[in-house]
Amino acid sequence: MNSFSWLQLVSLLLVLVLPISALAAHRMNWSQGIKLALIWAAIFAGVTAFVSLVS
Numbered sequence: 033m034n035s036f037s038w039l040q041l042v043s044l045l046l047v048l049v050l051p052i053s054a055l056a057a058h059r060m061n062w063s064q065g066i067k068l069a070l071i072w073a074a075i076f077a078g079v080t081a082f083v084s085l086v087s
Contacts, residue, residue, distance in 0.1 A: 052065075
């Protein structure tokens with residue numbers, strides 16, 4: 033891995049850790065948080081699939 037790949041990996045981990053820690057600090061119900069995460073993952077996957085089919 034070059035330095036740019038490491039930078040992308042670290043930034044991805046930070047992007048994932050920050051919302052999880054914010055939900056934990058907000059004392060949101062974990063089942064509701066998992067449900068919201070799955071909804072956002074489905075939206076992201078759908079948009080990604082649509083863009084790859086169109087282009």
